[in-house]
Amino acid sequence: MAESGEMIEDGVFVDIKLTDDEIIQWEFMQQRSIECLLRKKKSLRAxxxxxxxxxxVNLVAWFLRDYGQRVSLHFHVLKACGPEGHECFQTMGVLRVSLGCFIFFFIxxxxxxxxxxxxxxRNTWHSGWWSLKLAILLIALVFSFFIPSDYVHLYGEFARVGAGIFLILQLISVIxxxxxxxxxxxxDERKKRSSCCGLFMSTLFYLASLCGIIAMYAMYASKPSCTLNIFFITWTAILLxxxxxxxxxxxxxxxxxSSGIMASYVVFLCWSALRSEPAHEKCSPQHDNKHVDWMTVLGFLIGVSAIVMATFSTGIDSETFQLKKQVDQMEDDIPYNYxxxxxxxxxxxxxxxxxxxxWNLDSSTRKWSxxxxxxxxxxxxxxxWFAATIYLWKLIWPIVRQPKIMNHEEPMQQDQQ
Structure with a gap:
């Protein structure tokens, strides 16, 4: 048995007959395409x-750091938390929650x-089984509070290295x-894109960078004695x-x-560094206010959101770190590297x-900071500085690499002759 269909080719109707096997195969392919689409959507939602x-988990770590002392009476039953539970809140509490989170995601x-x-x-495991995964997360978090403090402190030293690696990967992703x-x-002539938009964006980013430099001089280097801040800002301007x-x-x-966007990013990093200076420093415009106001809370929430966004955006950008770029993606390929x-x-x-x-394992921090x-x-x-170095290296690397390629090609040409 066969079914016929019509297809228009160059204005002429062409009669096409499909066998039963071809119809079954076509329906199977259609169903498979729909299933792949649904699985991809589920993976993206995951x-x-x-x-x-x-x-x-970030909020749990914050709560134990700032308000863990109020519930420390419940921690005294755990030997790892010490006689009064001091080893399970503030800095150590953050490290324990971080360790539990690390164990979960490393699993x-x-x-x-x-x-x-x-x-x-494994795609099904990544995109589903949420009850089991939440149970594993809770077990990992609870388990971290039974680990002796010396090992948690050792994890803190290890976490410094891991956080540094994270920053490097984030920088590469941003660049x-x-x-x-x-x-x-x-x-681009093919896409009918003129240079006006690019020129406008370049001007905008450079103006923003210049305004940022001037504002940092006014806010953080207003006194001649602020030599360190003057050095930071001046060196940033030189990098631009x-x-x-x-x-x-x-x-x-x-x-x-590209240099304008990078300039704005470098200025932002410099401003963020100056803003991280302790409030009691003479060159810091921030006041060492012990009372928590809405600006402090807002700054903290923005900071936590930035952590989550930085982690999320870097995590889905696996293509940047692939040695071999995948040109053609199959229909049943996963949408990102799990x-x-x-x-x-x-x-x-x-x-x-x-x-x-x-970044300090031996001292506590102020609330909401x-x-x-x-x-x-x-x-x-x-x-x-590292971000600027990577960017400059990416600019000059093709020039440095070109003579090596030419020197490699010359002996090959001589051999052929």
Missing amino acids: RFMYGIIFSL MFLTTCGTSKLYNI EFIAWWNAYWMP LVMMAISLHSKVNRGLL GFFHLIFSLGAMYFAMLFIS IDVGWASTWVKIVNE
């Missing part, structure tokens, strides 16, 4: 579930690493995004000039947009711990 879980990394197809059982944005706004000069060099010729996603979240667990304790202290300031300053 990302937000993990983001919500990560946000809630997810181990169980989803290498997943490539939507019909793999790749800047490169993509620059390519998007570049003039260097990035602009190299971008406009005839051999590089990357335009002003293993990399969970690995970033496990590093993000270390990162939020460092921000909550201001986040990433404040000299350690945080220097981490951000080094982060700024």
